[in-house]
Amino acid sequence: MLHPIRRIAISTGGGDAPGLNAVIRSVVFAAEKRGWECFGIREGFNGILRPDRYPVDGITRLTMAQVDHIGHLGGTILGTTNHGNPLKFATTMPDGSVTETDRSGEIHAALKAMEIDALVCIGGDGTLTIANVLHQQGMRVVGIPKTIDNDLDKTFTTFGFDTAVAFATECTDRLHSTAGSHQRIMVVEVMGRYAGWIALHTGISANAHAILIPEIPYDIEKLTAHLSARDRAGHHYSIVIVAEGANPLGGERVLHEKGGAGYVERLGGIGENLAQELQRKTGKEARAVVLGHLLRGGSPSAFDRVSAMRFGAAAVRALDEGHSGIMVALAYPDVNYVALEEVAGRMKSVPLNGDIVQTARDLNICLGD
Numbered sequence: 001m002l003h004p005i006r007r008i009a010i011s012t013g014g015g016d017a018p019g020l021n022a023v024i025r026s027v028v029f030a031a032e033k034r035g036w037e038c039f040g041i042r043e044g045f046n047g048i049l050r051p052d053r054y055p056v057d058g059i060t061r062l063t064m065a066q067v068d069h070i071g072h073l074g075g076t077i078l079g080t081t082n083h084g085n086p087l088k089f090a091t092t093m094p095d096g097s098v099t100e101t102d103r104s105g106e107i108h109a110a111l112k113a114m115e116i117d118a119l120v121c122i123g124g125d126g127t128l129t130i131a132n133v134l135h136q137q138g139m140r141v142v143g144i145p146k147t148i149d150n151d152l153d154k155t156f157t158t159f160g161f162d163t164a165v166a167f168a169t170e171c172t173d174r175l176h177s178t179a180g181s182h183q184r185i186m187v188v189e190v191m192g193r194y195a196g197w198i199a200l201h202t203g204i205s206a207n208a209h210a211i212l213i214p215e216i217p218y219d220i221e222k223l224t225a226h227l228s229a230r231d232r233a234g235h236h237y238s239i240v241i242v243a244e245g246a247n248p249l250g251g252e253r254v255l256h257e258k259g260g261a262g263y264v265e266r267l268g269g270i271g272e273n274l275a276q277e278l279q280r281k282t283g284k285e286a287r288a289v290v291l292g293h294l295l296r297g298g299s300p301s302a303f304d305r306v307s308a309m310r311f312g313a314a315a316v317r318a319l320d321e322g323h324s325g326i327m328v329a330l331a332y333p334d335v336n337y338v339a340l341e342e343v344a345g346r347m348k349s350v351p352l353n354g355d356i357v358q359t360a361r362d363l364n365i366c367l368g369d
């Protein structure tokens with residue numbers, strides 16, 4: 001029989017996303033309502049694993065008074081990292097080589113020493129995979145789905161995505177007028193890693209003329225033909241949204257930096273390449289804009305705030321009901337629980353026969369195929 005919960009800890013891992021602070025606020029409120037004490041682990045799990053950086057306050061007390069005013073703020077008050085995986089913790093040796101060590105035992109020990117009974121892990125695929133392992137090792141863990149990329153399975157959406165799409169839409173709206181004035185092709189590169197959710201939703205929302213996503217390798221000839229046909233029809237400018245993970249038919253993704261021990265590969269650069277290629281092929285001036293980390297910054301949208309608060313409260317309810325090894329998910333009109341092992345290591349791609357792709361096609365948006 002599980003002993004009653006008195007103390008819980010929160011960890012925010014992976015790339016930040018608007019809404020993280022709203023989740024923290026919600027977890028702390030719901031926990032205190034039950035008489036539980038809340039703690040936050042700094043910078044993913046580095047608050048425990050990096051005493052050099054956090055000699056005293058790697059695990060810090062969080063109270064309702066402290067988090068009352070953070071719900072509308074971007075980022076995370078706890079800090080985060082996307083290269084601090086405790087299961088494969090990278091350490092640089094004196095000879096410059098990098099070794100990877102499983103340091104999960106130190107997390108169990110640190111939480112036990114502080115009499116913390118359960119953990120709320122807020123993150124994307126990487127963080128939820130770690131959460132699942134910690135659960136399998138005996139810790140009470142609940143996960144919360146976060147990523148602007150919206151590529152987590154078993155949840156209608158992740159928080160952060162709506163804010164990212166809203167901002168990308170606003171930026172693209174602005175590009176229409178300058179593209180039109182100069183009769184140019186504007187290529188807008190957006191984040192999303194290996195999934196095209198941000199690109200597709202932004203492109204539809206912002207009336208783009210072409211959208212390139214990783215799920216549909218693009219044929220440059222077809223894209224060129226579509227843009228040139230627009231020109232001939234008297235529409236002398238075009239907007240192309242390209243996902244950072246998109247790739248040409250038979251070609252490679254563009255990498256900003258290769259991955260390595262403790263580091264995931266960084267995508268980016270396709271926008272500029274594509275703009276140059278389209279300029280050569282169409283004879284029209286083309287410019288690239290990379291929205292990059294702007295999509296991760298700023299205040300969460302109302303939708304993301306509400307989702308985040310629902311997730312935070314649901315995570316505490318789940319722990320109170322005795323659950324562990326689950327992720328809270330949006331399943332309209334409700335929030336439900338799904339096993340972490342059903343989520344860990346699985347990516348949600350854009351379904352090619354789904355309504356969103358069909359909608360783009362019906363709007364005469366070229367998808368490069």
Ligand code: F6P
Pocket residue numbers: 015082124147148149191192193244266267296
């Ligand atoms: O997963 C979120 C995300 O913003 C991706 O869209 C992007 O590829 C990656 O993180 C960028 O990571 P970093 O902050 O390390 O550049």
